[in-house]
Amino acid sequence: MLHTHSAPLSDQVIDGATHPELIPDSTAYRLVFIVIGEPPNPAPQKTVLQTARLNAAGLTGNDAQAAIGILATFKTKYADLVTSYNQAVMGAQQAGAAPDLPAFLASRDALVQSTRDALMSILTPQGAASLDSYVQHENNA
Amino acid sequence: MKSIAIRLLCLQLLAGLPGAVGVFAQGCSSWMTPAYSSYSSLTWSGTSFNSSVLVEGTTSGTCPLGCSCSGVRHYPRANNQLGPVGGWSTGNLVPWNSYISYQDDQTWDDPVPGDVYDFESEGEIECTAVGLFAMFPFPDLDDWGEAVTYTESTTAGGKSCPQANACLNTTLPECPVTLVIDQAGCFPFYLTYVPYIGTACFWANSSQRVSEPGVCTTKAQ
Numbered sequence: 001m002l003h004t005h006s007a008p009l010s011d012q013v014i015d016g017a018t019h020p021e022l023i024p025d026s027t028a029y030r031l032v033f034i035v036i037g038e039p040p041n042p043a044p045q046k047t048v049l050q051t052a053r054l055n056a057a058g059l060t061g062n063d064a065q066a067a068i069g070i071l072a073t074f075k076t077k078y079a080d081l082v083t084s085y086n087q088a089v090m091g092a093q094q095a096g097a098a099p100d101l102p103a104f105l106a107s108r109d110a111l112v113q114s115t116r117d118a119l120m121s122i123l124t125p126q127g128a129a130s131l132d133s134y135v136q137h138e139n140n141a
Numbered sequence: 142m143k144s145i146a147i148r149l150l151c152l153q154l155l156a157g158l159p160g161a162v163g164v165f166a167q168g169c170s171s172w173m174t175p176a177y178s179s180y181s182s183l184t185w186s187g188t189s190f191n192s193s194v195l196v197e198g199t200t201s202g203t204c205p206l207g208c209s210c211s212g213v214r215h216y217p218r219a220n221n222q223l224g225p226v227g228g229w230s231t232g233n234l235v236p237w238n239s240y241i242s243y244q245d246d247q248t249w250d251d252p253v254p255g256d257v258y259d260f261e262s263e264g265e266i267e268c269t270a271v272g273l274f275a276m277f278p279f280p281d282l283d284d285w286g287e288a289v290t291y292t293e294s295t296t297a298g299g300k301s302c303p304q305a306n307a308c309l310n311t312t313l314p315e316c317p318v319t320l321v322i323d324q325a326g327c328f329p330f331y332l333t334y335v336p337y338i339g340t341a342c343f344w345a346n347s348s349q350r351v352s353e354p355g356v357c358t359t360k361a362q
Contacts, residue, residue: 027178034180048187048188052184052187052191085239098238101199
C-alpha cells in the first residue's frame with residue numbers, strides 16, 4: 001500500500017533542484033533556520049556542528065556569533081509556536097471544532113520574516129549576501 | 142496549498158493541491174490536503190561529516206459527515222543514511238492535523254581515507270488511514286569522503302612550503318593541497334587527507350611527513 005502512493009505523491013512535489021522559483025523564500029529560510037539554529041546553551045558537539053553550518057552559509061566571526069543568538073531565539077519561539085498550535089489541535093478535536101490553521105501559518109511566517117529582518121540588520125553586508133546566496137543555493141542545488 | 146522539499150543540497154515542497162489526496166486515497170480519507178516540506182543537508186565540521194533530514198508541515202481539511210476522523214494519526218519518518226551510520230527513524234504518532242516538525246541528525250567522524258561514501262536521504266509522512274501520505278526522496282549523494290594526496294615541497298626551509306604533486310600513480314588529485322605550514326620547516330614529502338563533498342574540498346584534515354611519494358586517490362573512484 002505504501003508503494004502504490006509513490007507516483008501520485010511524487011507528481012505533487014516541487015523539487016527545489018528543478019523548480020527553485022516555485023519555492024517561496026519564506027519556506028527556504030524557515031527550513032534553513034530550523035536546521036542551522038540551536039536552542040540557547042547547546043551541547044559542545046552541537047556548537048561545533050552549528051559553527052560548521054554557519055560557515056557553510058558564509059557566516060564567520062562576528063557574523064556567526066550574531067546569527068547564533070538570533071537563531072537561538074528563533075528556535076525557541078518556533079518550538080513554542082508549534083507546541084501551542086498542537087495543543088490547540090488537541091483541544092479543538094475534543095470540542096469538535098477546527099484549529100485556526102491560517103492564524104498559525106501567519107504567525108509562523110511572521111516569525112521567519114522577523115528573524116530574517118533581525119539577521120539582515122545586524123550582519124555585515126557581506127554576511128547578509130552570503131546567507132541569502134546560501135539559501136538560494138540550497139533551494140536549487 | 143502547496144508542499145515543498147529542499148536539499149543541501151536540496152529543498153522540496155509537496156504540492157498538496159485540494160483534492161490531490163483523492164488520487165490515492167479513498168472514501169473517508171480523500172478530504173485531507175497535505176502541505177509538507179523537506180530539507181536535506183550534508184556538511185563537514187572540521188572533524189566530522191554531519192547530515193540532517195528535516196520534514197515538516199501539516200494537513201488541512203474538513204472531516205465529512207459520517208466519517209470518524211478523530212482516530213486518524215500521522216507520523217514522520219526520515220531516512221538519513223550517512224555512509225555506515227544512520228538509516229530510517231520514526232517520529233511520534235500525532236493527530237492528523239497536528240503540525241509536524243521532525244529532524245534527524247547523523248555524524249560520521251571516522252571516514253577511511255580514499256573510500257567513497259554514499260548519503261541517502263528521504264522524508265516521509267505516514268497516515269494510519271491511508272499509509273504513505275507524503276514522500277520526499279532526495280537523489281543519493283555518492284561522492285564524499287577523504288581524498289588521499291601526496292605532495293612534494295619544492296622549497297627547502299621556511300614555514301610556507303610551495304607544493305607540487307607527488308602522486309606515484311600520476312593521478313592528479315581533485316582536492317590538491319597547495320600549501321603546507323610546517324613548524325620545523327619544509328619537509329620533502331607530505332601525505333594529506335582532504336575531506337570533500339561533491340565538488341567542494343575542505344581544509345586538510347591532517348598532513349603528515351612521509352619519506353617518499355605515494356598513491357593518490359581522486360574524489361570519485
